[in-house]
Amino acid sequence: MxxxxxxxxxxxxxxxxxxxxxxxxxxxxxxxxxxxxxxxxxxxxxxxxxxxxxxxxxxxxxxNPEVVKAVKQQAEKILHHAGTDFYAEIQVKAAEKISSVTPGRFRKRVFFTNSGTESVECAFKLARYYKKRMRMIAFLGAFHGRTYASMTLSAAKILHKDHFAPLVPGVTHTPFPYCYRCPFGLEYPNCRLRCLDYLEDEILKKITPPDEVAAVFVEPIQGEEGYIVPPKEFHKKLKKLCKKYGFLYVVDEIQTGFARSGYMFASEYFGVTPDIITLAKAIAGGLPMGACVSRKEIMEWPPGSHASTFSGNPVACAAAIASIDYIKKKxxxxxxxxxxxxxxxxxxxxxxxxxxxxxxxxxxxxxxxxxxxxxxxxxxxxxxxxxxxxxxxxxxxxxxxxxxxxxxxxxxxxxxxxxxxxxxxxxxxxxxxx
Ligand SMILES: Cc1ncc(COP(=O)(O)O)c(C=O)c1O
The missing domain is CATH 3.90.1150.10 (Aspartate Aminotransferase, domain 1)
Known part of the structure; x- marks a missing residue:
């Protein structure tokens, strides 16, 4: 043979x-x-x-040829500029572009990252820093990444946490409207979004003091859990609840973003505007990049409190601009x-x-x-x-x-x-x- x-x-x-x-x-x-x-x-x-x-x-x-061209042109100029310590026009232009397409017609600030998990880490730190509160609410079935804060916010698979304790203190999980497998055995719309009542009537009354909560972290559509689309009114009601208690509404659009959902961002479909939005994946057409974008007044923290050597890499910025332009053009x-x-x-x-x-x-x-x-x-x-x-x-x-x-x-x-x-x-x- x-x-x-x-x-x-x-x-x-x-x-x-x-x-x-x-x-x-x-x-x-x-x-x-x-x-x-x-x-x-x-x-x-x-x-x-x-x-x-x-x-x-x-x-x-x-x-994508337009992204490749932008990458080549930028690579010939400079590969790295150390955004922690120096300025670069391409980084400013990328921030402008990202701000212009993300939900909310208000002034924003951008922190550049190199991955989704880093965007979530940034949002976590920023929420604590801005609110001066330490607790967070996140959802069962969520996936936000694999570094410590994002891993703690996640609740999709036990494997993601097994033997990695202690995790970051202060995160409480609450049910997401996974209607095919409703944790309350109910059916939408008769359930009247019992999952949100549960958050308000049980979690916030018996487990997690609302005046200690900085933010709610949520994916518009849960990705890692299997593309779970919540009822359309869910996010509006959740945002209303955030407003009532003074929580920041942090939306993780890392997987849903950049036109994937049929909208530039899935938040638009749900009719909500996040206070902080986390981005990565499709942001730069395939280059490693992410961003945490917030209302301008939220991202007020002193130099050195959050930074990263590769943050806002010029080649990734050029790719992001070309990629967003392409999405818009087509x-x-x-x-x-x-x-x-x-x-x-x-x-x-x-x-x-x-x-x-x-x-x-x-x-x-x-x-x-x-x-x-x-x-x-x-x-x-x-x-x-x-x-x-x-x-x-x-x-x-x-x-x-x-x-x-x-x-x-x-x-x-x-x-x-x-x-x-x-x-x-x-x-x-x-x-x-x-
Ligand atoms: C919604 C969401 N958030 C965060 C992440 C983590 O992104 P990364 O793998 O780039 O760290 C992912 C990755 O799948 C994701 O889908």
Missing amino acids: IKKSKSCSDKIVKKDHELISPSYTRSYPLAIDHGERVYIWDADGKKYLDFTSGIAVANVGHA KLWKNAERLGKLGLKYLNELKEKYEFIGDVRGLGLMIGVEIVKNKERKEPDAKRYKKLLFDAFKKGLLLLGSGSTTIRIAPPLVITQEEFEKGLEIFSSVLEGL
Whole structure:
């Protein structure tokens, strides 16, 4: 028998396992070589249709030529300028651009970061500093990152916290309206958002003194938990509650931001304006960057109280400007909204056909398909879910997992209808073989 030689991808995966921290979360052995628009090629030259956008990052498509051009031009000028200590026009321009697109027509200030978790750390510190209160409210099912404050705010998987205690003191979690699995066993709208009453009547009366709470941290749509879209009135009511008690309303748009939800920011869909907004992922078309943006009067803290060497890196700033300009020029939120509706319709039809599709939900091009053992008991079906992810990969379609067993569908927002339908057909053919 001729021994089959190992592929380039196999060799990369093997070396990765030897050299790199095993804490990364890989669902299938994809070793990426390059990407273009909505496609990825692996190290052996196999082409994939990307329904992940590199985890909601490549909204403007992989290797977007306008972003690449801006990066090249800036890289030739200077790669690093130490934003902690020196000024740069490109950084000011990026702040101006970000301020102009984020919700709220008021004066703002921007703190640049290098990742989502850092944006949340900044918001956490800023909220404490501004309010001179130490407690925070966050939601069950939330994911805000993996450094200490953001990890403490998160409550999606016990694995994220296991053996990392002690966490940051002062965070209380309260139920999020995950209506498919309502923690109160109720149904919307008859529930009248019992989850918010629970926060006010139980948490704030029995556990967490409201005059010690600095802020509520919330994702407009929970990402890591499986694209959980709350009822539309939820955020308005939550913000009202924040106002009543003097809490800052901090919205984590790291995954929902930059046109993914069919709106530039999902806060617009819910009709709310955050006091502080955290950003990252798609902000710079694929370069590592994040930002924490607040009302101007909130971000008043002394030099040195918060800073970072790479903060506002000039190449990342150039990429952010080009990426935001591209999103605006192409009105990518419109494509996300139109194809998102089409996707929801198609996937809801599949839900009728298969007993193991428990729920289909989403907004724009962020759609969750929850895999269960059967519709009645809603028990997560981990085996079928893992097979689905793997079989799709084998058929050239990249999907993302989330929650206990929810498939996330989040292609680059430049995807055409034809490409999107092609991906959905592959998805459907994978379901047939499960
Ligand atoms: C809503 C949200 N917040 C924060 C983060 C953390 O971002 P990062 O992985 O860049 O630290 C993520 C990442 O998935 C996220 O989805």
